Amino acid sequence: MGGQGEKPALLVGGRRVDGRGVEDVRPLKIVARVLNDAEGSAYVEWGKNKVLAGVYGPRECIPRHDQSLYRAVVKCRYNMAPFSGAEEHGRSGPNRRSKEISKVIKEAFENVIISENFPKTEISIFVEVLQSDGGTRCAAVTAAAVALADAGIPMKDLIGAVAVCKIDGQMAVDPGKEEDNFGESDMPIAFSPRTGDVLLFQMDGLLTREELARGLELARKASMKIREAQMEAIRKVYDEPKEDRFLLIG
Amino acid sequence: MESMNEIKRDTLGALISQGKRGDGRGMLDYRKINVQGGILQNPEGSAIVSIGKSQVMAGIKFDIAKPFPDRPKEGVLSTSADLLPLASHLFETGPPSDEAIELARVVDRGIRSANIIDLSSFYIDDEKVLAVYIDLFILDHDGNLIDTAALAAMGALLSARMPKVEEGKIIRGEFTGKVPIKEKVVTCTFGKLGDKAFLDPSLDEEKGMDCRLTLATTPGHLCAAQKGGWGAVSEKDLMELFDISLEKGKELRALLND
Amino acid sequence: MERESRIVMPGEQVSDKPERIGYAFVDKGRTYSTVVGLYSEGKLVPLEGPYEPLPDDMIVGIVSEVRFSGYSVDTNSAYAAFLSSREIRERYEMGDMIFARIQKTDETRSIELGEAKKLPEGRLVRVSAVKIPRIIGKKNSMVDMIRANTGCEVIAGRNGYVWITGKGDSNLAEKAIRMIEAQAHTHGLTDRVAAYLKSQKKA
Incomplete structure (x- = not known):
């Protein structure tokens, strides 16, 4: 939680810095099918986060030594645009943080993608963070799931992710940038809503047993709202069919 | 894939020689263009542009940097392009391709040589200037990425705000007004197949054409150019396409808000 | 539906x-x-999904390699397709478009083709493979209608490659195919496509 500068009060009278209560998720907007060449795509605005996901595959797995004779190999690249942050200009390309995030996202999807149907192939998930505001990996999972469904990749569930944090000693869902920087703990979680299984789980900071349980409860409640938004985005593709695909921001 | 190029060239050639295009456009028509500026809050400037099914996002970011030794009193301008792997099944992950580098450099040259940004106003102190980074994010590739990216860069610059600088540091989130932009630079890219030239080549046309010519203009001047591909252009072509670029440039500028 | x-x-x-x-x-x-x-x-x-090759599927493919005993064919799937020279009387070159039947697929998903026919000059439209039945229509009703209104032959491969050929308005034929692709899941599509083709023909 390496925040810079003076730590502000994060919770005053049950209200958070942006006015939310501890169980409130920031405004979430999802649009499916925004790209033309990608086989599936989705755009997520979540708070000030703006995240774009595109999916290709199953396609020939290259290099061949990555291939499996039994299933499709799932690949994921999570990347932050050099202009995505509020601070200095970032570096282009992957770094240690983005590689780790790519790995845990990939592993979450390996649980639900029915990869046995497509031996020797790869399914590629690409996520670009266009603007970051805390919680980009959860927005990335949420967008990628919609993009995979849009591509028609068979999956056992439509998964979503949300983080919980500890601010001024209390658990709260969906931390924003400031809560991310100054909070006492951060715990991103992806659920499979159908089974309740936890498919992505990371944590830093200090939590008691009770706080962990409370965090899981908050995340589980929020993940139902996320699933609703995902399904609505997919349904909209068919309720309002379009031949033109554009990314409309805001 | 290699074998596609020959098919495309034959079919394209048959159409183009009759002055027709696969999607029914005229030879000097752009596809539908959309421009949205100021779409992001974190960077100082931003825009997203689509031409047909090509989509490019541009972000403008300011930082404090050291000036180049040969221009100690001037700010730094840096342009780069990422052909994102989600944009096309033809793009791969990894370091910038030759195509991405060429794309960024052509866009950069137009902006730089027309002097539309006063880099001397970016001087702060000895060894300290403002650097402006233009990042071009290619989101969807259906041909003519140069014009799409150039329009996105221009849209982002026109939306850009000057960051507040105090004691040699940028105060993030505070601004002193818009970044002064003297003129709008736009590019017109033509494809050539045989002796026929056509504006705004689609990806299908790019696969089949002999060469490409990009002309960047201000109102009245040519400010950057690039020929790409193995085919040739004549002097007559250059003069004609220059005139067309000045005319078409007006259409493009009208799409960009001040 | x-x-x-x-x-x-x-x-x-x-x-x-x-x-x-x-x-x-x-x-x-x-x-x-x-x-x-x-x-x-x-x-x-x-409503969406990758092409999964099945025996007897009629597909549109691109000859991607000429080999000693036959041809490698790109079929818009992740798997390699092979057409043996013994299966055909014609000779192909790289880049030729063919219409062929899938004879066999094995557990590694390799595809064997037969009953191939070279397609005349035209243009390729790539659509989602699950939309192909709609593009063909009941008893070929959609492709027949597109032919009648545009003068173009439409050969829709199960694999999602659609080949438009003939001297007619191939641009309009492609637009009709894109319309069917976007609205494949809706009711009354045949009537709407018919109305669209008629309105465009007049204009």
Whole structure:
């Protein structure tokens, strides 16, 4: 939680810095099918986060030594645009943080993608963070799931992710940038809503047993709202069919 | 894939020689263009542009940097392009391709040589200037990425705000007004197949054409150019396409808000 | 598709009993969808999805390599297809478009082709493979209608490659195909496509 500068009060009278209560998720907007060449795509605005996901595959797995004779190999690249942050200009390309995030996202999807149907192939998930505001990996999972469904990749569930944090000693869902920087703990979680299984789980900071349980409860409640938004985005593709695909921001 | 190029060239050639295009456009028509500026809050400037099914996002970011030794009193301008792997099944992950580098450099040259940004106003102190980074994010590739990216860069610059600088540091989130932009630079890219030239080549046309010519203009001047591909252009072509670029440039500028 | 059906999502329950339904799976005695699809009465039709080659599928392919004993063919799938010289009388060159039948696929998903025919000059449109039945229409009704209104022959491969050929308005034919692709799941599509083609023909 390496925040810079003076730590502000994060919770005053049950209200958070942006006015939310501890169980409130920031405004979430999802649009499916925004790209033309990608086989599936989705755009997520979540708070000030703006995240774009595109999916290709199953396609020939290259290099061949990555291939499996039994299933499709799932690949994921999570990347932050050099202009995505509020601070200095970032570096282009992957770094240690983005590689780790790519790995845990990939592993979450390996649980639900029915990869046995497509031996020797790869399914590629690409996520670009266009603007970051805390919680980009959860927005990335949420967008990628919609993009995979849009591509028609068979999956056992439509998964979503949300983080919980500890601010001024209390658990709260969906931390924003400031809560991310100054909070006492951060715990991103992806659920499979159908089974309740936890498919992505990371944590830093200090939590008691009770706080962990409370965090899981908050995340589980929020993940139902996320699933609703995902399904609505997919349904909209068919309720309002379009031949033109554009990314409309805001 | 290699074998596609020959098919495309034959079919394209048959159409183009009759002055027709696969999607029914005229030879000097752009596809539908959309421009949205100021779409992001974190960077100082931003825009997203689509031409047909090509989509490019541009972000403008300011930082404090050291000036180049040969221009100690001037700010730094840096342009780069990422052909994102989600944009096309033809793009791969990894370091910038030759195509991405060429794309960024052509866009950069137009902006730089027309002097539309006063880099001397970016001087702060000895060894300290403002650097402006233009990042071009290619989101969807259906041909003519140069014009799409150039329009996105221009849209982002026109939306850009000057960051507040105090004691040699940028105060993030505070601004002193818009970044002064003297003129709008736009590019017109033509494809050539045989002796026929056509504006705004689609990806299908790019696969089949002999060469490409990009002309960047201000109102009245040519400010950057690039020929790409193995085919040739004549002097007559250059003069004609220059005139067309000045005319078409007006259409493009009208799409960009001040 | 014309009957009462609902859009289901991956992971959504379609039956509280274990049932054998294509594009669905059974977990703890219940049946769930694996795709975004239209579900009605024990049948699940995916709305999107990759091409999964099956024997007897008629596909449009591109000859991608000429080999000693036959041809490698790009079929818009992740798997290699092979057409043996013994199966055909013609000779092909790299880049030729062919219409062929899938004879066999094996457990590594290699595809063997036969009954191939070279296609005349034209243009290729790539669509989602699950939309092909709609583009063909009941008893070829859609492709017949496009031919009648545009003068173009439309050869729709099960694999999602659609070849438009002939001297007619291939641009209009492609637009009609794109319209069907975007609206494949809707009712009354044939009438709308007919109206669209008529309006464009006049203009």
